[in-house]
Amino acid sequence: MKSILPVLTIIAAVLFIWTLAVVPMNMHLTADQAQRSGAIVTPDTPIARKETNGIVLALKNPHLIALTYVGKRPNLPSPHQVGLEMFDTIFGKKVTSKRSLVYHGWITLAPTLLGFAIGTLLGVLLAVGIVFSRVMDKSVMPWAIVSQTIPILALAPMIIVVLGAAGIHGVLPKSVIAAYLSFFPVVVGMVKGLRSPDHMQLDLLRTYSTNNVQSFWKMRLPSSTPYLFASLKIGISASLIGTIVAELPTGAKAGFGARMLVGDQYGQPILSWAALFAAALTAAVLVGIISLVERGALRKMGMKPA
Amino acid sequence: MTQEPTIDAKGLHLTFETNDGPVHALQDVNLEINKGDFVSFIGPSGCGKTTFLRCIAGLETPTSGHISVNGLTPDEARRARAYGYVFQAAGLYPWRTIGGNIRLPLEIMGFSKFEMSERVERVLELVDLTGFDKKFPWQLSGGMQQRASIARALAFDADILLMDEPFGALDEIVRDHLNEQLLQLWARTEKTIGFVTHSISEAVYLSTKIVVMSPRPGRITDVIDSSLPKERPLDIRDSPEFISIAQRVRDGLRAGHAHV
Numbered sequence: 001m002k003s004i005l006p007v008l009t010i011i012a013a014v015l016f017i018w019t020l021a022v023v024p025m026n027m028h029l030t031a032d033q034a035q036r037s038g039a040i041v042t043p044d045t046p047i048a049r050k051e052t053n054g055i056v057l058a059l060k061n062p063h064l065i066a067l068t069y070v071g072k073r074p075n076l077p078s079p080h081q082v083g084l085e086m087f088d089t090i091f092g093k094k095v096t097s098k099r100s101l102v103y104h105g106w107i108t109l110a111p112t113l114l115g116f117a118i119g120t121l122l123g124v125l126l127a128v129g130i131v132f133s134r135v136m137d138k139s140v141m142p143w144a145i146v147s148q149t150i151p152i153l154a155l156a157p158m159i160i161v162v163l164g165a166a167g168i169h170g171v172l173p174k175s176v177i178a179a180y181l182s183f184f185p186v187v188v189g190m191v192k193g194l195r196s197p198d199h200m201q202l203d204l205l206r207t208y209s210t211n212n213v214q215s216f217w218k219m220r221l222p223s224s225t226p227y228l229f230a231s232l233k234i235g236i237s238a239s240l241i242g243t244i245v246a247e248l249p250t251g252a253k254a255g256f257g258a259r260m261l262v263g264d265q266y267g268q269p270i271l272s273w274a275a276l277f278a279a280a281l282t283a284a285v286l287v288g289i290i291s292l293v294e295r296g297a298l299r300k301m302g303m304k305p306a
Numbered sequence: 307m308t309q310e311p312t313i314d315a316k317g318l319h320l321t322f323e324t325n326d327g328p329v330h331a332l333q334d335v336n337l338e339i340n341k342g343d344f345v346s347f348i349g350p351s352g353c354g355k356t357t358f359l360r361c362i363a364g365l366e367t368p369t370s371g372h373i374s375v376n377g378l379t380p381d382e383a384r385r386a387r388a389y390g391y392v393f394q395a396a397g398l399y400p401w402r403t404i405g406g407n408i409r410l411p412l413e414i415m416g417f418s419k420f421e422m423s424e425r426v427e428r429v430l431e432l433v434d435l436t437g438f439d440k441k442f443p444w445q446l447s448g449g450m451q452q453r454a455s456i457a458r459a460l461a462f463d464a465d466i467l468l469m470d471e472p473f474g475a476l477d478e479i480v481r482d483h484l485n486e487q488l489l490q491l492w493a494r495t496e497k498t499i500g501f502v503t504h505s506i507s508e509a510v511y512l513s514t515k516i517v518v519m520s521p522r523p524g525r526i527t528d529v530i531d532s533s534l535p536k537e538r539p540l541d542i543r544d545s546p547e548f549i550s551i552a553q554r555v556r557d558g559l560r561a562g563h564a565h566v
Contacts, residue, residue, distance in 0.1 A: 203393070208414045301401035
């Protein structure tokens, strides 16, 4: 419970700033609409208003402030609009409906999890190779780093198109991009973890004439566990981002990414925002699950509780 | 009858090549250690006492000279599991219980399950930690952890025990207690012990043979065969004999420093 309070404080602060920002962000839009429907607005021409700061405009028209929170197509949706949209599309629709965020969430979650699994496996295998083989250390590591400098936004459509041409559609292409983003933190963390035993630990095993395989299973792998979990937490959120990015430019019809795009293209920002927050919530839950597994695993391993 | 020494070093040299030029860690080291000896290596940092212990263990390869352990080369002796090594830090795996840590070398060496649990129990009793096998390292004090690491080194019945400043990180009260226990353990197991320290009273209290070393280059300046009896209560440290041996060690250390 002690960890909940700081989190809630930050959320409250964000909501507060957000709520304040809604007024100046939407003021011009609201004033235009209000004038069209006959309300008195100062200044009374759109051009004069354009030159007025949003905050000043709000102070001159206090009777319009309430309207900035309920616009249908606001520049910045208010927290309660996003909240209602999320509630409605999560709980108010059948999960099989194309308007259900749960449906879109699953469309995004499946490739995220598959990509995360592939990325983690690949990352661990590469890390083991890098730690045990000088050749791999010299050859694979630089490429792994270079791979992460390519903007994923540029790469994702290419991967989708190439895989599509090869007849691979559906979950797999998105998973490939998710794996592409998530293998890297796993490689870096596991290499560090597998190399974490110090000289004394290595010497100790030498005094037992331990072979490489034994020292891997008995020392290197268990030592790397805390590092692995730190990497997994970064990896799973990278996976989710990868999947969403894969959905954005490729005309995907479902998933959080598609939902955000649809909201933008059809002028329904509330929809985009709801998808965005649902994605953030999903990421938080995924990271939370890994934290729970981590706590359980480390406790089972007898590590001192932090 | 003359017995072959357990550890025999003849004309041992070891030079490390560093960026600042060669460092002579060991120069012309000659030493014989007989079965059942308790030998302390004492000297200031950089005198090569740890390096020499590591040469015995086959963790370091001498540049020239000859060294044999149980009549074998150190590498062969290491592969034959001739010695247990205790480091300055306990180095217990935090994810294994005390019992699990002691089982580590036994698992690597392929002992049977039954034999493992029997041995864990026996060595825990030797270091006075009976009943602690299910505890995790963080639940034990520093001194207890170090005793567990000694138990780990004893578990596979090597007849040589090499200890590199095992009590260096512990406070004096705990250290006295562990020294006393170590002597009892040595008396019960009749092992040959090589013990690195920079405490004069620890060296004199524990040893049958004290090797005084000095740095730059690392070499032996004096070898003292202790005349103290095998039975040594803690208050033997106030006896004139003890004080005179300690004095000789101190002189040896000072002589080593004189021409620096």
